[in-house]
Amino acid sequence: MSSLLLTDRRCLLHETGTHPECPGRLKAIWERLGITKEVQTHDAWTRPFEPAPMKALQAIHDHGYLERVEAVCRNGGGYWDADTMLTPNSFDVARLAAGAGMAAVDAVMTGEFSNALSLMRPPGHHAVVSNAMGFCLVNNVAIAAQHAIDHYGLKRVLIIDWDVHHGNGTQDICYARNDVYFFSRHRFPLYPFSGKKNEIGTGAGVGATCNLPLSHEVPREEVLKRFEKSVTEFADIAKPELIFISAGFDAHKDDPVGSGGLHLNSSDFAHMTKIVMSLAETHCGGRLVSLLEGGYNIQALAESVWYHWNALNGNDV
Ligand SMILES: [Zn+2]
Numbered sequence: 153m154s155s156l157l158l159t160d161r162r163c164l165l166h167e168t169g170t171h172p173e174c175p176g177r178l179k180a181i182w183e184r185l186g187i188t189k190e191v192q193t194h195d196a197w198t199r200p201f202e203p204a205p206m207k208a209l210q211a212i213h214d215h216g217y218l219e220r221v222e223a224v225c226r227n228g229g230g231y232w233d234a235d236t237m238l239t240p241n242s243f244d245v246a247r248l249a250a251g252a253g254m255a256a257v258d259a260v261m262t263g264e265f266s267n268a269l270s271l272m273r274p275p276g277h278h279a280v281v282s283n284a285m286g287f288c289l290v291n292n293v294a295i296a297a298q299h300a301i302d303h304y305g306l307k308r309v310l311i312i313d314w315d316v317h318h319g320n321g322t323q324d325i326c327y328a329r330n331d332v333y334f335f336s337r338h339r340f341p342l343y344p345f346s347g348k349k350n351e352i353g354t355g356a357g358v359g360a361t362c363n364l365p366l367s368h369e370v371p372r373e374e375v376l377k378r379f380e381k382s383v384t385e386f387a388d389i390a391k392p393e394l395i396f397i398s399a400g401f402d403a404h405k406d407d408p409v410g411s412g413g414l415h416l417n418s419s420d421f422a423h424m425t426k427i428v429m430s431l432a433e434t435h436c437g438g439r440l441v442s443l444l445e446g447g448y449n450i451q452a453l454a455e456s457v458w459y460h461w462n463a464l465n466g467n468d469v
Pocket residue numbers: 315316317400402445446447
């Protein structure tokens with residue numbers, strides 16, 4: 153088993169100050185993984201990758217929307233909405249984050265690595281076709297999935313979103329499609345207040361979206377059990393050739409944005425990783441690409457990512 157890690161010190165240039173989605177998130181992860189020195193002395197670590205080409209962004213997002221985001225950044229940035237902040241560098245950093253996801257796909261699809269983890273920011277899963285939302289500018293996982301389909305001719309990929317928030321952006325992008333299957337396990341009700349059980353796709357996409365909304369009352373053991381059961385059943389329907397994880401860590405019990413999340417502790421993220429790895433083994437030769445989404449208690453995030461990364465590496469955690 154071999155795992156590729158991609159991250160980049162330039163992600164710190166999306167400098168959001170006291171916002172919960174802050175550069176300190178990545179710094180804490182690097183520290184916990186013991187890679188701070190290496191990351192801080194290179195652009196693009198552990199290997200070079202490029203910003204996503206505009207064409208790749210335009211394959212997912214409305215052209216006018218992308219132009220507006222870029223223009224706001226070029227003009228000095230500011231708040232796009234109440235939640236989502238832009239700095240002069242944000243558009244470039246978002247393109248870099250999307251590019252890391254594409255490079256992760258390349259590493260796995262060429263067979264060079266069994267799986268890959270992209271630790272970049274800003275996150276992406278709330279970004280809809282024509283708008284930024286919830287700290288997200290461009291939808292990294294959807295762009296990576298489209299790259300897998302366009303470049304490697306895949307017919308069916310599966311995105312598993314375990315952030316505490318519903319991955320409304322990814323759902324919006326994939327809702328009428330039957331090549332990108334989308335599964336979201338999230339707390340409900342909680343921002344963005346979508347992701348009900350009856351949201352299953354539309355048109356050709358009916359049945360290719362599966363939502364598992366869980367209330368705060370559901371105990372931790374039950375959260376894990378229901379996740380395993382639902383995602384396993386859905387993967388059997390999706391029969392994916394590649395699996396993605398929208399890896400948010402804000403379902404952690406100590407997460408402030410997830411308001412106590414779904415009671416998970418840090419090692420539960422290793423458990424969930426192993427569940428998804430086993431699905432990847434069953435369906436697609438272990439091919440798995442994970443992209444960082446949320447997680448806002450800096451210490452809990454770093455610890456949870458450590459468990460996730462070790463599980464991806466096949467370490468006994
Ligand atoms: Zn989240």
